[in-house]
Amino acid sequence: MKRRHLPPALVLLLLLLTLLSLSLSSRRHLPFLPRGPSSQSQQHAAAAGDALLRRLATADPGGDQVLAEAAALLANASVVSIPSIGGRYRFLYLRLPYRTNATSAPKQRAVSRLRVPSHTVPDDGPLLDAFRASLRSFLLAHQHRHRGSNVAAGGMLGGGLAGLLGRPGQQRFPTCAVVGNSGILLGAGRGAQIDAHALVVRLNNARVAGHAADVGAKTSLSFANSNVLHSCAVRSALTAPGCACHPYGRAVPMAVYICQPAHLLDALMCNATATPASPFPLLVTDARLDALCARVARYYSMRRFVSETGEPAANWTRRHDERYFHYSSGMQAVVMALGVCDEVSLFGFGKAAGAKHHYHTNQKKELDLHDYEAEYQFYRDLQVRPEAVPFLDEVPGFEVPPVKVYW
Known part of the structure; x- marks a missing residue:
């Protein structure tokens, strides 16, 4: 049988129809993909994801744990001191009752132990009263910390810090350097x-x-966590008035945030041992500043977790123990500077291969309770796209000042 040949034009038409049919068939099995990175659906998804991260970041189990510790100290703590031989100083014990089991009689355990001058620090009774008053103020301030993050407009970032630095009539500084x-x-x-x-x-x-x-070499303010303050106080308030916490000079003030409520006793003791001849201005950070920093740190850590793992933000707790997760001293100092400075420069915030963790120590391992990589992302956002930083945009009238990250 003689083979019939189709006209070339008809062959080309049939081929095109076949390809079109295959294309339509395959697309029926594919999910719809938005066109372009700026599609409306992607924008909605990004906004929803950001809102979820913000909501999750407002939870603060670690902060709740600190409040529980403060409440226990307020209800049950006692202060007992034992004079030294010769009576020049006292060994001061902050104690809490505890039970080894449900039926045992309560015993006392020392939460903190300090050596204090006999004639400078108040006696046990007045010191305990002052400690309880400090705990009440701490609890009251932190119990209301979820009412908002309006930190930059008041509290420590206003008159408190300005007064500490001797500038009550001029609250802002033209240029500030935060040195990591x-x-x-x-x-x-x-x-x-x-x-x-x-x-x-x-x-x-x-x-x-x-x-x-x-x-x-210049230092205007020492910013520290209360563990540093406690270490200073433990050394010897007798031989070094001001709790030995003034490596930059006794007139350089310190702002300290409270890691453990028991450290409020150290703050009281440091203030009590300071004298006009040996001053040591000391300020405990505002509760609103603490709450804001906790939220920002958790937000950036969760965002980093989602980006690196592809898992939902709710799984973040698999990597971090939320009871102990905390922002670094450096991060809180940076947030504080945003509220009092017209321009902020950051030095020593970052790492490089072979570099030590601290320039002044041999420590090489980073602390697990901080997420430094997430905090570095926060600093980069402050410099490049401050409008994207969460929670700061909720402060009425506040604008992030220019930030320059040198490392």
């Missing part, structure tokens, strides 16, 4: 640049001696 403790500062030669700022904030009493060429 990263080992990347070694060899950087940033000392003169740092010292040129109107306000220089240092963290956790980091040593500057021997490192001035890289980290500067």
